[in-house]
Amino acid sequence: MSSAPIVVHPPSPTGGRRVTVRQGGILGLAHSDRDVTEFLRRAGLEDADRLLDDPRWVEWRGGGAHEFEAA
Numbered sequence: 001m002s003s004a005p006i007v008v009h010p011p012s013p014t015g016g017r018r019v020t021v022r023q024g025g026i027l028g029l030a031h032s033d034r035d036v037t038e039f040l041r042r043a044g045l046e047d048a049d050r051l052l053d054d055p056r057w058v059e060w061r062g063g064g065a066h067e068f069e070a071a
Contacts, residue, residue, distance in 0.1 A: 002055060002059035004022075004055060004056060004057055004058055004059040005021055005022050005057065006019065006020070006021055006022075006027075006040065006051070006057055006058045006059070007019070007020045007021075007022070007058075007059045007061060008030065008036060008058060008059070008060045008061065008065075009061050009062065010061055010062025010063050011062070011063045011067065011068060011069060011070050012029075012070060013070050014070060015031060015068060015069050015070050016029045016030060016031045016068055017029070017030050017031075017036075017063075017068055018030075019035075019036055019039050021043060024043075027039035027040075027042075027043060030068065031068050032068060033049070033052060033066055036048075036052060036058075037049045037052065045057075052065075052066070053065070
């Protein structure tokens with residue numbers, strides 16, 4: 001298990017991925033990378049778009065990274 005503070009969960013059956021921050025709860029349901037970066041920006045992280053592929057910051061669970069549609 002990763003120690004990344006941000007977790008992007010597997011795609012839901014209806015599409016979208018829940019985004020959570022450890023110790024802080026749910027940030028929202030993302031349907032694109034743009035949604036994820038907006039959630040991170042609102043959480044106070046600058047340059048959030050640069051963090052999406054950094055495993056020290058973001059853990060992508062289930063499905064592939066940057067994929068938001070249900071399987």
